[in-house]
Amino acid sequence: MKKGNLIRGLSLALAGLMIVSLAGCKKKSASVADDAKKNAKNAVFKMSKEITPDFSPTGCAGNEKNFILMRTDQGVIQYAIGDKDGNLSPSVTVNLASEQNYMSSQSVDLGPDGSVFGIDGLSDYENSVFTYDLVHFSADGKELKRVSLEGSPYGLTCMADGTVIVRYEAELDVYDSDLNKKKVITNSNAAQAWTSIVADGSDLLLFMSDGNSVHKVDLANGTVGPSIPYTAKIGSTSGGGGYDFYINGTGNGISGVDLKQNKTVEVLNFMDSDIDASDSVNVCMFDAETALIMTDYYVDNPYTGIFKKVPPAEVPDKEFITLGGFYISPDAKKIISKFNKENSKYKIRVVDYSVYNTQDTDYKGGITVFKGDVATGKIPDIIMTDGVPNVESYINKGLFEDLTPYLEKAGINKSDFLDNIVEAGSKDGKLYNLIPFYTIQGFLIKAEYTNANNSITIDDYMNLEKKYNCVGTSIYYAEKSNVIEHSLGFNTADFLDVKTGKCNFDSDDFKKVLVFANEFPADKDECDKKFGNITYQGAFAKDEMILSNTGMNSFRQTYRIEQSMYGKEAAFIGFPNEDGDSKPVITPNISVAISSKSKEKEGAFEFVKMLISEEFQNQVDNGTSGNSGLPILKSAFEAMAETSKQPYSIKDSTGAIVPVDPEQNTYEFGGKQYTYQEITDEHLEYLKNVAKSADHVLYKEDKILNLINEEAAPYFAGQKSVDEVTKIINSRVDIYVKENQ
Numbered sequence: 001m002k003k004g005n006l007i008r009g010l011s012l013a014l015a016g017l018m019i020v021s022l023a024g025c026k027k028k029s030a031s032v033a034d035d036a037k038k039n040a041k042n043a044v045f046k047m048s049k050e051i052t053p054d055f056s057p058t059g060c061a062g063n064e065k066n067f068i069l070m071r072t073d074q075g076v077i078q079y080a081i082g083d084k085d086g087n088l089s090p091s092v093t094v095n096l097a098s099e100q101n102y103m104s105s106q107s108v109d110l111g112p113d114g115s116v117f118g119i120d121g122l123s124d125y126e127n128s129v130f131t132y133d134l135v136h137f138s139a140d141g142k143e144l145k146r147v148s149l150e151g152s153p154y155g156l157t158c159m160a161d162g163t164v165i166v167r168y169e170a171e172l173d174v175y176d177s178d179l180n181k182k183k184v185i186t187n188s189n190a191a192q193a194w195t196s197i198v199a200d201g202s203d204l205l206l207f208m209s210d211g212n213s214v215h216k217v218d219l220a221n222g223t224v225g226p227s228i229p230y231t232a233k234i235g236s237t238s239g240g241g242g243y244d245f246y247i248n249g250t251g252n253g254i255s256g257v258d259l260k261q262n263k264t265v266e267v268l269n270f271m272d273s274d275i276d277a278s279d280s281v282n283v284c285m286f287d288a289e290t291a292l293i294m295t296d297y298y299v300d301n302p303y304t305g306i307f308k309k310v311p312p313a314e315v316p317d318k319e320f321i322t323l324g325g326f327y328i329s330p331d332a333k334k335i336i337s338k339f340n341k342e343n344s345k346y347k348i349r350v351v352d353y354s355v356y357n358t359q360d361t362d363y364k365g366g367i368t369v370f371k372g373d374v375a376t377g378k379i380p381d382i383i384m385t386d387g388v389p390n391v392e393s394y395i396n397k398g399l400f401e402d403l404t405p406y407l408e409k410a411g412i413n414k415s416d417f418l419d420n421i422v423e424a425g426s427k428d429g430k431l432y433n434l435i436p437f438y439t440i441q442g443f444l445i446k447a448e449y450t451n452a453n454n455s456i457t458i459d460d461y462m463n464l465e466k467k468y469n470c471v472g473t474s475i476y477y478a479e480k481s482n483v484i485e486h487s488l489g490f491n492t493a494d495f496l497d498v499k500t501g502k503c504n505f506d507s508d509d510f511k512k513v514l515v516f517a518n519e520f521p522a523d524k525d526e527c528d529k530k531f532g533n534i535t536y537q538g539a540f541a542k543d544e545m546i547l548s549n550t551g552m553n554s555f556r557q558t559y560r561i562e563q564s565m566y567g568k569e570a571a572f573i574g575f576p577n578e579d580g581d582s583k584p585v586i587t588p589n590i591s592v593a594i595s596s597k598s599k600e601k602e603g604a605f606e607f608v609k610m611l612i613s614e615e616f617q618n619q620v621d622n623g624t625s626g627n628s629g630l631p632i633l634k635s636a637f638e639a640m641a642e643t644s645k646q647p648y649s650i651k652d653s654t655g656a657i658v659p660v661d662p663e664q665n666t667y668e669f670g671g672k673q674y675t676y677q678e679i680t681d682e683h684l685e686y687l688k689n690v691a692k693s694a695d696h697v698l699y700k701e702d703k704i705l706n707l708i709n710e711e712a713a714p715y716f717a718g719q720k721s722v723d724e725v726t727k728i729i730n731s732r733v734d735i736y737v738k739e740n741q
Contacts, residue, residue, distance in 0.1 A: 031372075031373040031376050031378035031379065032324070032351050032353070032369060032373055032380075033322040033324060033351055033373060033378055033379060033380040033381070034378055036320075036322050036349045036350075036351050036380070037320050037322060037349065039266055039269075040272065040315075040320045040347075040349055041272075041312040041315040042266065042312055043253060043266045043267055043268050043269035043272055043273075044269065044272045044273050044309070044310040044312075044315050045268050045273040045275075045291060045293075045307040045308060045309055045310065046273065046307060046308060046310050047293075047303075047305040047306070047307050048086070048305070048306050048307065048308040049085070049086035049305060049306045050086075050303060050304070050305040051069070051082065051086055051088055051292075051304045051305055051306065052304075053069050053080050053088060053091055053304065054080075054090075054091055055071050055078050055080075055091055056071060056302070057069040057070055057071050057294060057304065058070065058071050058072060058105050058296075059071075059072065059104075059105025059106065059108065059282060060105075060282050060284055060292060060294050061105075061108060061109050061110050061284065062110055062284040062286070062292060063110060063112060063160075064084070064240075064241045064286055064287065065083060065084050065286070066081060066082065066083050066084070066110060066114060067081070067082050067083075067084075067110065067284050067286075067292045068080070068081050068082075068108070068110045068116060069081075069082070069088075069294065069304065070105050070108055071105075072102065072103050072104060072105050072108070073102075074099060074100065074101075074102055075095065075096050075098065075099035075100065075101055075102070076093060076094065076095055076096060077093075077094050077096065077103045077108070077118065078091055078092070078093045078094070079091065079092060079094075079108075079116065079141075080092070081110070081114055081116075081139050082292075084286050084290060084306070085306065086305070086306040089139070092140055092141030093141070094137060094141045094143070096120050097120055097122065097133070098122065100122055100123070100124065101120050101121065101122045102120075102121055102122075102123070103118045103119065103120050103121065103135075104119070104121075104155075106155050107119035107121075107153070107155045107156055108156075109156055109157055109158040109164075110158065111136075111158050111162055111177065112158075112160060112161070112162055113162070114139040115136060115137060115138050115139055115144065116136070116137040116138075116139070117134070117135070117136055117137075117156060117158050117164050118134075118135050118137070118156070119132055119133070119134060119135070119149070119153055119155070119156055119166070120132065120133045120134075120135045120146070121133075130152060131148070132148075132149040132151075132152065132153055133146050133147065133148055133149060134146070134147050134148075134149055134156070134164070134166060134175065134179055136177075136178075136179055145178065145179045146179075147175075147179045147181075149166060149173075151168055151171075152168070153166050153167065153168055154167045154168060154169065155167055157197050157198070157199050157204070158199065159199050159202065159204065159219075160199070160201050160202055161177075161202065162176070162177030163175070163176060163177070163182075163219065164176075164177070164179070165197060165199075165204060167194065167196075167197055169193065169194070170186060170187035170193070170194060171184060171185065171186050171187065172184070172185040172194075172197070172204075172206075172217065173185075174219055174222075183219070183222045184222070185217065185219075185222045185223070185224065187224075188224070189208075192208040192209055192213065193208065193209040194206060194207070194208060194209075195207045195208060195209050196236075196237055197217075198237050198238060198239045198245045199239050200239055200244050200245060203216055203217075204216070204217040204219060205217070205244065205245060206224060207237060208227075213227045214227070214228050214230060214259070215227060215228065216228065228259050229262060230257055230259050230262055230264070231257075231262055231263055231264045235247040235248040235255075235355070236248050238283075238284075238285065239285075240256070240284075240285030240286065240287065240288075241285070241286055241287035241288070242256060242285075242287040242288035242289075243256030243257055243258055243265075243267075243288065244257055244258060244259045244260075245257050246267070246285045247264070248283070252269070252270060252271070252328065252350055252352050252355075253266060253267075253268050253269040253270050253271075253272075254266075254267050254268040254283060254285060254291075255267055256285075256288055267285070267288050268283070268285075268291060268307075268309075269349075269350075271333075271336055271337065271340060271348065271349065271350050272340075272347070272349065273307070274337065274340060274341055275293065275307075275337075276295070276333065276334060276337045280295075280296035281293060281294070281295050281296065282294040282295075282296070288309070289308060289309035290306065290307070290308055290309070291306075291307045292304070292305075292306060292307075293305060293307050318343075318344075318345060318346060318347040319345060319346050319347070319600060319603055320346075320347055320348075320349050320600075321346050321347070321348050321349070321381045321382060321600045321603045321604055321607065322348070322349050322350075322351055322380035322381050322382070323336065323348045323349070323350055323351065323380055323381065323382040323383075323384065323607070324350075324351035324352075324353060324370070324373075324379065324380030324382070324383050324384065325350075325351075325352060325353065325354075325383070325384030325386070325387060326352075326353050326354050326366050326367070326370075326384075326386075326387030326388060327352070327354050327386075327387050328350055328352050328354075328384065329386075329589070329590070331437075331589070331590065331628045332384060332590055335590075335610070335611065335616065336348050336350065336607075338610075339606075339607055339610055343606060345603070345606075346600075346603040346606055346607075348382070348607060351380050353366035353367070353369055353370050354366050354387075356368070356369045364702075367389065370388075374394070374397075374399065377597050378597070379399070379595050379597065380595065381594065381595055381598040381599075381600045381601070381603070381604045382592055382593070382594060382595070382598075382604045382607060382608070383400070383592065383593045383594075383595065384590065384591065384592055385433050385588065385591045385592065385593050386587075386588040386589065386590060386591045389700060389701055389702065390498075390699075390700075390701045390740075391433055391591075391593075391697065392427075392498040392499065393498075393740055394593075395427050395432045395433065396427075396499065398596055399593075399595065399596060399597075400432040400433065400593040400594065400595065400596055401432070401593070401594040401595065401596045401598070401601060402430040402431060402432060403431045403432065403434055403593075403594065403605070403608065404429075404430055404431050406594075406601075406605045406608070406609075407431070410605075410609055412609070412612070414431070416633060416634055416635070417612075417632045417633060417634065418632055418633075418634055418637060418691075418692060419692075420586075420692055420693070420694055420695050421435050421438065421586065421632045422632070423695065424586050424694075424695065424696055424697050425591070425697075427499065432593055433591055433592075433593050434591065434592050434593070434608060434611075434612070434632075435586065435588045435590075435591040435632060435697075436590050436591070436592070436611040436612050436616070436617070436628075436631065436632050437588070437589040437590045437619070437628040437629035437630065437631060437632070438553075438586050438587060438588050438589055438590075438591070438629050438630055438632070439551040439552060439553040439586075439587045439588075439589055439629050439630065440551070440552040440553070440572075440584045440585070440586065440587075440630065440690065440691045440694050441549075441550075441551050441552075441584060441585050441586070441587045441698055442490075442550060442551075442552070442572050442573055442574055442583075442584030442585070442690070442694075443547040443548060443549055443550060443572075443573055443574070443575060443584075444540075444547070444548040444550045444561065444562060444565065444566070444570045444571070444572060444573075445546060445547055445548070445570060445571050445573055446540075446546075446566060446570060446571070447569065447570055447571040449464060449546070449571070450571045450573060451580050453580055453581045454571060454572075454573055454583075454690075454693075455573050455574055455576070455577075455580050455581055455582045455583070456573065456576050456580055457576060457577070457578065457579065457580035458512050458513070458516050458576045458577060458578055459512075460576075460580065461474075461516075461546070461576040462516060462519070464543075464546055465519070465546070468543035468544070468546070470543065470544055470545060470546065471519050472519040472520045472521065472530060473530050473531060473534060473544070473545065474545055474546040474547060475520070475545065475546070475547045475549070476531070476534075476536055476539075476545055476548070476549075477524075477527050477531055478520050478521075478527075479520055479521050479522065479523060479524070479526075479527060480517040480518065480520050480521070480522055480709075480712075480716060481517075481705070481709050482520070483513070483516060483517035483520055484513065484514075484517050484705065484708055484709065484712070485700070485705055486549075486575040487510075487513045487516075487517075487575055487577065488699060488700075488704070488705065488708075489575075489585065489698045489699050489700055490574045490575035490577075490582050490583075490584075490585055490698070491574070491575060491577045491582050492696065492699040493696075494507075494509050494510070494577060494578070494579075495507070495509070495510050496699075496704075496733070496737070498699065501734075501737040501738055503730050503733050503734040503737060504730070505708070505726055505729045505730035505733055506726045506727050506729070506730040507726075508578070509577065509578040509579075510726055510729075511722045511723070511726055512578050513577075514712055514715060514716075514722050514725070514726065515722060516576070517712075517716075518715070518716055522716065537564075537565075537668070538669065538670065540565045540566055541565070541566055541567050541669070541670065547575075547576075548561075548565060550572070551587065552572065552584075552630070552687065552690070552691065553589065553628075553629040553630055554644070555640070555641055555644040555679060555684055555687050555688070556644040556648065556679060558572070558687060559644075559679040559683060559684075559687070560667075560676050563667060563669075563674070563676055563677065564667040564668075564669065564676075567669045567670070567674075569683050572584060572687065572690045583693050583694055583695065584690060584691075584693070584694045585694050585696055585697065585698040585699075586694045586696065586697045586698065587697070587698045588697065589628055589629035590611065590628060590629070592607075592608055592611065594608065612632065612633060614633065614635070614636065617631040617632070617633035617635075617636035618631070618633075618636045618639055618640075619631060619636070619640065630691060637688075637691075641684055641688055644679055644684065645678060645679060645681075645684065647659045647678070648660050648665055648676065648678075650664075662675070703736060704733055704736065704737075707729065707732050707733055707736060708729050708733070711725050711728045711729045711732060712725055712729065
């Protein structure tokens with residue numbers, strides 16, 4: 001790595017992730033879980049000095065010696081500059097060109113002399129006028145120079161010699177430190193978009209959207225070099241000393257990429273370092289052993305500090321447990337962080353399989369790697385099964401441990417949990433998949449349209465569509481494939497016994513599903529045409545649409561949705577089927593299993609036990625955002641229900657829960673404003689019973705759905721009868737299921 005490399009703050013918010021290569025990421029003899037345990041002490045950082053600016057920063061950037069903390073608001077930017085040791089200068093406040101101007105923290109960078117470069121933008125939406133200036137400020141806030149930019153820039157990067165690069169969608173504009181424009185480099189390959197740039201000392205690295213491409217830019221000649229192969233997963237990129245660049249893999253930590261040796265090395269692991277990355281964290285890597293870490297200002301206890309690598313020999317000894325998942329949610333990360341900090345014997349290492357979901361694997365690399373680990377018998381000790389497709393098949397293969405003896409040993413009674421949630425993760429009376437928090441997934445519909453089973457038959461539903469002239473548009477933006485997916489997901493037992501593998505896709509029930517699906521648009525373009533004149537808000541009250549796909553993880557919020565969409569209480573049902581007995585289903589927010597091959601089962605259960613403790617189960621549910629879902633513990637479930645009857649509240653800026661202002665407690669319906677009504681005891685009891693009635697996890701197996709859609713296509717095209725295609729579907733799905741039982 002060349003000296004003087006300039007780096008930018010690496011935001012760990014998932015929305016900002018770019019896709020990069022999986023090239024060279026072939027499975028080795030060791031499993032991902034084995035590798036995680038081997039590296040358990042190699043990526044631990046600890047805060048060496050806390051930094052306390054006199055403002056709440058929203059972004060950061062830096063170089064190998066210095067950094068800038070900044071807060072950007074409409075019409076103003078506030079910043080303070082510090083060094084690698086954590087010494088911070090007094091903050092300065094700079095007024096921009098006008099009160100309407102705005103300078104994004106992603107468009108600010110620090111020069112080698114401590115001065116500041118940024119893009120000052122004015123967005124006049126009323127007159128459709130958008131202008132941008134490139135501005136140079138001194139460290140103490142004096143404006144040194146300003147030049148106008150053409151077009152809409154995506155951001156800027158400052159090089160080690162003070163050269164400034166302004167990036168557009170397909171163009172790089174090169175300026176010297178005095179803001180004199182020196183060169184324009186354009187994208188000669190329109191098929192590949194430029195996604196980001198990173199300053200690597202005097203070199204500039206350019207990333208392209210093909211998911212497997214990084215290029216060096218020759219600034220002197222204005223050319224882009226050939227693709228350089230590298231081993232990496234997915235993440236957002238930044239510069240930093242010690243490596244060509246750094247990459248964040250979905251918010252779990254930072255890895256360094258060495259292009260010359262074509263290797264990627266985990267440098268900083270957040271969970272190992274007791275850093276709560278459950279929300280958003282900004283990182284500036286000075287080098288492989290020193291980092292500036294700034295938690296987002298809206299977390300419960302925000303902090304900023306200089307972090308140093310802890311020598312592996314000085315990392316406290318604990319028994320390491322691996323936890324694998326296909327997306328580790330913010331709620332899960334908070335819980336893992338708490339466990340790691342409080343448990344004196346065990347520490348969890350996270351294996352996030354989603355980092356393998358790259359473009360060149362059609363975003364299915366994670367399940368491929370997981371299946372490879374399954375084949376070796378070396379999966380993580382704990383599996384977060386939310387996100388694992390077809391969990392039942394892994395239960396059938398004996399992959400998971402029965403948790404019943406562990407519960408009994410800990411003095412925990414299954415009878416304390418909701419029976420239907422326990423049963424959903426059980427087989428033959430043994431509990432393999434525990435679902436501590438979940439959402440009840442279903443559809444809202446006017447209550448008068450349902451039958452005694454709190455559902456509706458396909459025939460009755462199709463008659464409603466004809467009556468209200470909404471055939472094929474009764475479910476918002478639903479395509480034929482969505483109808484099939486909903487039918488299989490909600491009414492799985494009608495077509496497939498997931499425990500025995502017996503298929504029934506040539507039945508009259510499934511034929512009716514295809515007839516029903518054939519009413520709907522074939523693809524998104526056709527949806528655009530059919531739904532173009534339908535406004536979602538109010539459409540259900542006017543019967544322009546009938547079913548609304550809804551998830552219930554808050555009794556209060558579900559009731560508010562009913563009021564705003566229908567103007568009254570509604571029914572919460574499954575998806576229409578032949579017998580009219582479909583019920584809502586369970587979608588796990590957090591669900592866990594312990595590997596039957598694990599050597600750390602007792603330690604793994606310590607984490608499981610924490611998830612079902614009263615402390616974690618008693619989540620506040622008052623319509624506030626960020627709750628984990630409905631709890632499995634009966635007492636917590638009832639407490640949540642009671643809480644939902646309290647006046648509607650939200651979290652304020654301090655994290656306290658306070659009643660909302662009256663104007664925030666209204667909705668528009670039929671052109672008029674209404675105040676949300678508090679939930680009635682009768683309807684609360686109804687929603688509780690709906691939640692307790694869901695008896696299986698939403699079933700989704702992409703391969704089966706793809707087989708069905710492929711073979712149903714000739715029927716939808718009028719080339720084959722429904723009888724012909726269902727025979728083929730049943731045969732192909734039967735073969736697939738037997739091969740994967």
